[in-house]
Amino acid sequence: MERITIDVVSDVVCPWCYLGKARLELAIAEVQDEIGVDINWRPYRLNPDYPLEGVDQKTMLEQKLGGAERVAQAHKTLTDLGREVGINFDFQAIKIGPNTLDAHRLIQWAMIEDRDKADSVVTALFKANFEEGRNVGDHAVLLDIAEKAGLDRAVIASLLASDADRDLVIAEIDAAQKMGVNGVPFFIFDQQYAVSGAQTPDVLAGALRDIAKAKAEARAGLN
Helix, strand or coil: CEEEEEEEEECCCCHHHHHHHHHHHHHHHHHCCCEEEEEEEEECCCCCCCCCCCEEHHHHHHHHHCCHHHHHHHHHHHHHHHHHCCCCCCHHHCCEECCCHHHHHHHHHHHHHCHHHHHHHHHHHHHHHHCCCCCCCCHHHHHHHHHHCCCCHHHHHHHHCCCCCHHHHHHHHHHHHHCCCCCCCEEEECCCEEEECCCCHHHHHHHHHHHHHHHHHHHHHHC
16 A cells, blocks of 8 residues: 655635645545555644734734625635535634634644644644634633643643744745745645645545555556
């Protein structure tokens, strides 16, 4: 069985990233008997200028998208697409547009422990923001998510209170942008092949199969 590593560049306040995660999981389930997949979560910030306390979500979104009507249209599209993959978007519940730097630091620390914990943290962050309307820039929310994912609450509290890995996260985002990532979600397969956007499960499964086939053929050519 071939193994493929996917680096997923995303932000936890990006609804298309939440959709992309769910679609990727469906694609992986489709090929699980043929291909092994390892996922690394990579940071991106849609709103790097937001203050640490966050902003009024409704006001900022209407400014960004050009009015309440356009926001409503976007939310309806996403709600319909989300329902297809088991996401219950509740955009009305989101009051605070958060600064996501600390959320990305938490993902980074979960990744150091293991990929399963990181996946749990990422899922919980998306769910907290988009389905529960919780502020994922709030340390209390982040600590609850960390603890439920199996991380040591006291250790994470100490890290969040410090500047640990802030520069690392920002440098990783800068590196991704220099590499050409200017929108998320962005999927990098085996550090060679890129797929941009929340593609459908069949497209992602097809990409996995194509890359696995190419790897197998390359290996056969060496023998």
